Amino acid sequence: MKxxxxxxxxxxxxxSQMQLAEQVGVTRQTxxxxxxxxxxxxxNLCIAICKALGKTLNDLFWEExxx
Amino acid sequence: xxxxxxxDERQVRxxxxxxxxxxxxxxxxxxxxxxxxxxxxxxxxxxxxxxIITLAIGxxxxxVGCVKKGVWTFxxxxxxxxxxxxxxxxxxxxxxxxxxxWPLEVPGVWFxxxxxxxxxxxxxxxxxLMGNAVKRKENKMVDETEDDNE
Numbered sequence: 056m057k058x059x060x061x062x063x064x065x066x067x068x069x070x071s072q073m074q075l076a077e078q079v080g081v082t083r084q085t086x087x088x089x090x091x092x093x094x095x096x097x098x099n100l101c102i103a104i105c106k107a108l109g110k111t112l113n114d115l116f117w118e119e120x121x122x
Numbered sequence: 123x124x125x126x127x128x129x130d131e132r133q134v135r136x137x138x139x140x141x142x143x144x145x146x147x148x149x150x151x152x153x154x155x156x157x158x159x160x161x162x163x164x165x166x167x168x169x170x171x172x173x174i175i176t177l178a179i180g181x182x183x184x185x186v187g188c189v190k191k192g193v194w195t196f197x198x199x200x201x202x203x204x205x206x207x208x209x210x211x212x213x214x215x216x217x218x219x220x221x222x223x224w225p226l227e228v229p230g231v232w233f234x235x236x237x238x239x240x241x242x243x244x245x246x247x248x249x250x251l252m253g254n255a256v257k258r259k260e261n262k263m264v265d266e267t268e269d270d271n272e
Contacts, residue, residue: 081130094132 056092061115064108065090079103145180152177160223185252192259200253209246216241 065075072086079086079100088094089104096104101116108115129137156173163169194200217238228234 085130085132
């Protein structure tokens with residue numbers, strides 16, 4: 056499932072995938088795969104992404120049943 | 123200057139996936155090589171020694187790793203029934219290989235029976251010992267994390 060909220064949060068912060076990737080210590084492809092739902096990150100990586108984007112885990116990764 | 127990024131967790135996962143299939147591909151090719159060479163040249167340790175040692179090292183690493191980490195297989199837990207089944211399969215295949223490779227001047231049919239009994243005993247024994255060790259490790263890990271659940 057695509058993670059549109061993460062992509063929106065990144066764009067709202069005016070960050071490219073490369074910038075976010077460097078900040079959290081992964082490759083750009085990994086960020087792209089998380090956003091397209093092709094890779095499930097570990098909790099540590101989720102937290103690092105949340106900190107980089109100034110969001111909480113709920114904001115970016117929690118999925119309501121209705122979604 | 124481009125920043126050098128070490129393998130991240132996705133790349134590590136992908137590499138482990140590649141190594142998993144690479145390892146098992148090599149494992150079964152090695153067994154096939156041993157079987158074909160044994161059938162063609164007989165039980166000649168000078169020819170088969172290298173392959174057998176390589177297979178033994180790979181198998182030993184797998185066994186020790188499973189016991190140390192307290193894991194068995196992807197789809198099953200250690201149990202007597204599967205140990206018996208695996209022992210029987212190994213006995214049938216191992217004895218068949220001996221029948222195909224051993225020279226015809228064996229002392230008698232009892233030679234094959236003894237070989238079958240030895241193969242079954244060793245296979246079943248190792249699996250049972252490993253299964254018990256894995257269960258002990260699992261229980262130890264449960265005990266070690268018990269306080270965290272309170």
